[in-house]
Amino acid sequence: MRWCLFALLMMLPLIAASQSARVARWTILPLAHPDAKLLIGIDWRRVQDSPLGPLVLRQVGKGGHPLLGLLDSIENIDRILVSSPGGQTGRSPLLVVGEGRFSLPRIRAMAKADGAVSRRYNDVELLVPPNATPFDLHFALLDGQTILFGDGSSVKAAIDRWQRADSLSERNPLFFRAVTLSTTQEIWALVDQPAESLSSLGMAESDLAAQVEHLELGVSTTDTLNASLVVQAATAEAAAALGSGLPALLQLAALNYSQQPALTQVARRVKVATDKTTVKMAFTIDNKLLDQSLNELRAAAAPPLVTETAPMNAPRQARMAAVPGTPAALDVPDPSSQSVRKVVRIVGMEDGVKEIPYEARKPGQ
Structure with missing residues (x-):
């Protein structure tokens, strides 16, 4: 059934x-x-x-x-x-x-x-x-x-x-x-x-949920779309971490939406404020920006264009040959065989540049 x-x-x-x-x-x-x-x-x-x-x-x-x-x-x-x-x-x-x-x-x-x-x-x-x-x-x-x-x-x-x-x-x-x-x-x-109540929706398995006591969301549709989220954290320390981390995540989202200007604007319009154990987020967008954002979301969700490629288990040179303009004999090192330390750099923050280091490891490492 x-x-x-x-x-x-x-x-x-x-x-x-x-x-x-x-x-x-x-x-x-x-x-x-x-x-x-x-x-x-x-x-x-x-x-x-x-x-x-x-x-x-x-x-x-x-x-x-x-x-x-x-x-x-x-x-x-x-x-x-x-x-x-x-x-x-x-x-x-x-x-x-x-x-x-x-x-x-x-x-x-x-x-x-x-x-x-x-x-x-x-x-x-x-x-x-x-x-x-x-x-x-x-x-x-x-x-x-x-x-x-x-x-x-x-x-x-x-x-x-x-x-x-x-x-x-x-x-x-x-x-x-x-x-x-x-x-x-x-x-x-x-x-x-949330750590208990969101389990019915399969959304409770996160460290964030364990740090939050109450969530309140509201969306109104007048001449503009107005959305607000109020988060009641378990402690002032948890609220401070949320209040400082959310703006960084929003700026990272804006970078990810660099090819989608409307979504970038929405991410940058979200305001975050912290007061003791309470964190508030809100944004307002007009009908034009809402329409453009929904169009971009639809385009982003569309199935990707399928192109002819060599099987992933084929030798690397054969896979490179499947890419137009790439010499088949070119010996290109396989990134999966190495551990590469990288940094996500977020600029434009009030307290300066934020750098988030991470290490890309080969499978099984």
């Missing part, structure tokens, strides 16, 4: 039916895990209706975009909510709630054509793999406006909350912050204890 969380996200628009949009906003928040440490919200309806909406829809319509591919044709999706309480990597509970205008018969037909079978839980239809376990992907059809998918335990618990008409969890401050963010931001994310 070819069930995949993101594949389902891509299928939703193709099976949506034309109905009037719901006026209420984020009424689906109470369906999230009450003990959620990860909340992500995308108000796609507001993005479409914003001044940047036509630009984003035009970019989505071009297809093949690394960032916008999941949004292809989802004009009948209003909001998407993701929640997780975190836990063991690979087994972390995860719930996705979709709100919009859906044709349940078409969803049912497409899921069954993909091998799903119909089950019922508390009079709610579930579409699941045959012999599904609680860890397998479950798809629940609450009504024509709300659908759920995630692991079986998370989906069934959300159905229980929906049938009880639960309100927001008063014990979890993440929900109150989500309500505030969702009124001003079209895309937002709240993450407590």
Whole structure:
């Protein structure tokens, strides 16, 4: 069975039916895990209706975009909510709630054509793999406006909350912050204890996550795209390291984007500020720069041109002969046989030039 969380996200628009949009906003928040440490919200309806909406829809319509591919044709999706309480990597509970205008018969037909079978839980239809376990992907059809998918335990618990008409969890401050963010931001994310909560997305295995206690992301689409990220570090030392390291990484990114002027501008516009244990990043770009940046991202993600080359296990002289204008008999030393010490030099920093040394080693060395 070819069930995949993101594949389902891509299928939703193709099976949506034309109905009037719901006026209420984020009424689906109470369906999230009450003990959620990860909340992500995308108000796609507001993005479409914003001044940047036509630009984003035009970019989505071009297809093949690394960032916008999941949004292809989802004009009948209003909001998407993701929640997780975190836990063991690979087994972390995860719930996705979709709100919009859906044709349940078409969803049912497409899921069954993909091998799903119909089950019922508390009079709610579930579409699941045959012999599904609680860890397998479950798809629940609450009504024509709300659908759920995630692991079986998370989906069934959300159905229980929906049938009880639960309100927001008063014990979890993440929900109150989500309500505030969702009124001003079209895309937002709240993450407590990233080392644990991001495991549901396979993103927790890093030293950085262990040094961070809380993340807060907000993206608004007005006449400009405005993005901000607030990082609450575990210690002032960790915040200082982040605050000094991020500008260097941004300048390195600008160097990597030297052939992509719009992305270079975006990297250089990111402002970083540190205050005790808090690190803040923000940038604002106009619609022209946004359009150019998305075009450059699409071009960078395009498959590379395939040219005829000699096999990599062929003698080095044969491989050199495959390059036009290179003499086959030229004896060129093989860099893989040597250890070369190199330095990445970042210029233009307020505190002068930064040099990051590294050693390129031959395989197995």
